[in-house]
Amino acid sequence: MSRDSSKTVEEKLPDKKTNTSEWYSRVLQEAGIVDIRYGVKGFIVYMPYGMSIMKRIIQLYEEELEKTGHRPILFPVVIPEANLRKEAEHIKGFEAEVFWITHAGLTKLEERLALRPTSETAIYPLYSLWISSYKDLPLKAYQTVAVYRYETKATRPLIRGREFLWIETHDVFRTAEEALRQTVEDKDIFHRVTYEVLGIPFLHVMRMDFDKFPGAEHTYAFDTLLPDGRVLQIGTTHYLGQKFSRVFEIKFHDIDGSYSYGEQTCFGIGLSRILASLILVHGDNYGLVLPPRVAPIQIVIIPIPKTGFSRERLENYIEEVRSLLEGAGYRVYADLSEKTPGEKFYHYDLLGIPIRIEIGPREVEQNKVSVFRRDKREREIVDLGRLREYIAYLMEDIPETLKRRAREEMEKNIATVGSIDELMELRGSYSLFKTDFCDSEECAEELKTTTGGYEVRGRFLDEKPGEGARCIVCGGEARSRVLVAKAY
Numbered sequence: 373m374s375r376d377s378s379k380t381v382e383e384k385l386p387d388k389k390t391n392t393s394e395w396y397s398r399v400l401q402e403a404g405i406v407d408i409r410y411g412v413k414g415f416i417v418y419m420p421y422g423m424s425i426m427k428r429i430i431q432l433y434e435e436e437l438e439k440t441g442h443r444p445i446l447f448p449v450v451i452p453e454a455n456l457r458k459e460a461e462h463i464k465g466f467e468a469e470v471f472w473i474t475h476a477g478l479t480k481l482e483e484r485l486a487l488r489p490t491s492e493t494a495i496y497p498l499y500s501l502w503i504s505s506y507k508d509l510p511l512k513a514y515q516t517v518a519v520y521r522y523e524t525k526a527t528r529p530l531i532r533g534r535e536f537l538w539i540e541t542h543d544v545f546r547t548a549e550e551a552l553r554q555t556v557e558d559k560d561i562f563h564r565v566t567y568e569v570l571g572i573p574f575l576h577v578m579r580m581d582f583d584k585f586p587g588a589e590h591t592y593a594f595d596t597l598l599p600d601g602r603v604l605q606i607g608t609t610h611y612l613g614q615k616f617s618r619v620f621e622i623k624f625h626d627i628d629g630s631y632s633y634g635e636q637t638c639f640g641i642g643l644s645r646i647l648a649s650l651i652l653v654h655g656d657n658y659g660l661v662l663p664p665r666v667a668p669i670q671i672v673i674i675p676i677p678k679t680g681f682s683r684e685r686l687e688n689y690i691e692e693v694r695s696l697l698e699g700a701g702y703r704v705y706a707d708l709s710e711k712t713p714g715e716k717f718y719h720y721d722l723l724g725i726p727i728r729i730e731i732g733p734r735e736v737e738q739n740k741v742s743v744f745r746r747d748k749r750e751r752e753i754v755d756l757g758r759l760r761e762y763i764a765y766l767m768e769d770i771p772e773t774l775k776r777r778a779r780e781e782m783e784k785n786i787a788t789v790g791s792i793d794e795l796m797e798l799r800g801s802y803s804l805f806k807t808d809f810c811d812s813e814e815c816a817e818e819l820k821t822t823t824g825g826y827e828v829r830g831r832f833l834d835e836k837p838g839e840g841a842r843c844i845v846c847g848g849e850a851r852s853r854v855l856v857a858k859a860y
């Protein structure tokens with residue numbers, strides 16, 4: 373048996389770049405991420421491998437939230453209709469997407485219950501009971517739950533579903549300054565996990581007024597670029613001001629003895645979409661490529677047996693390597709099954725295992741191992757005495773490489789344009805456009821129609837239009853420098 377065997381057990385995956393959609397479906401299924409055969413449109417099943425990755429992603433965000441003073445809560449999935457209707461803009465924004473419980477057993481309910489599409493109206497009535505003094509503030513809490521939205525657009529596993537997983541924070545502060553500062557902290561939390569650990573780059577924009585979260589004063593959004601050239605919103609943070617606190621009576625005795633309403637923020641981390649982005653951004657034609665921190669198995673060891681060489685000696689050496697690495701704190705698995713090395717290579721490539729160690733007679737005799745890194749598909753022969761040090765280096769270098777590659781890919785897709793003609797000319801080579809805009813909803817709609825789907829995603833906070841700049845659509849005075857892209 374040769375380690376260079378190119379034998380594959382199953383049909384090769386389609387090319388990711390030219391056939392992204394088919395590649396994505398095959399990887400979700402063959403790597404065991406989700407099963408889409410549940411039988412209810414928009415509802416999917418997380419399989420063991422997919423859920424093992426998801427649990428690690430959840431843990432990363434929860435740890436950052438706890439470090440910044442957030443504490444866990446868990447509210448019921450049902451919201452009484454009267455509460456959901458209290459904030460007028462909010463219900464207007466969600467009404468068409470709500471799933472309702474109308475019956476309990478054979479009895480029609482007097483008041484319908486909504487399955488939470490988001491939890492502001494579930495949580496805030498209780499916040500009004502929990503908060504009575506400035507000493508109760510800030511109150512910072514989060515929950516990791518599924519939410520339900522009756523999506524009418526075509527559903528896609530993990531990207532657009534009628535049930536999806538997210539983390540939502542709900543924070544209350546004494547002052548607007550503190551609340552606005554929280555939206556910046558939310559962005560930092562999101563950056564520390566999404567980009568620094570998971571290697572998913574994103575653009576941070578403020579949604580236009582006509583496109584903000586129903587009931588919010590401002591919405592800040594995080595959009596990532598998927599390989600088919602469309603952007604995906606993977607998180608948002610909202611400054612709610614006092615819009616909900618006035619409706620739900622979240623008020624407190626202030627320092628000077630007067631009564632004030634709480635200043636609120638909420639922050640949604642789109643876990644299902646983040647998993648989709650992780651798969652789509654880093655994967656290649658061999659399958660998943662996982663950053664080590666979220667890989668259920670970080671290192672897989674594969675024996676390369678040879679006729680005439682003692683199987684026992686080979687397996688003893690593998691056990692020595694395995695326990696060395698496990699002792700160093702890594703998640704290691706030695707696959708001693710009867711499958712051929714070629715079949716195993718194919719399988720663990722597909723699962724995106726960051727590091728593969730191959731051990732045959734040559735390695736045993738020379739006290740070495742072959743180390744293959746999944747991200748670059750490069751192999752290196754390493755002395756056993758140096759192995760721990762080399763693996764520690766890879767555990768740092770692999771996420772850095774994934775991050776750099778993904779960032780470069782996103783950056784080379786950004787172009788600045790001054791006219792719709794220019795955008796149409798460049799759309800074959802770029803996916804993300806920066807341009808000047810007058811902020812009107814009519815212009816955004818016109819842009820979308822004339823360009824065949826390019827949307828104004830929001831304004832950049834750190835870039836402004838130049839002196840005398842004009843709106844790309846109407847030619848009127850530009851107020852913002854915006855991101856324009858096709859979106860999911």
Ligand SMILES: [Zn+2]
Nearest residue numbers: 810815843846
């Ligand atoms: Zn305009």
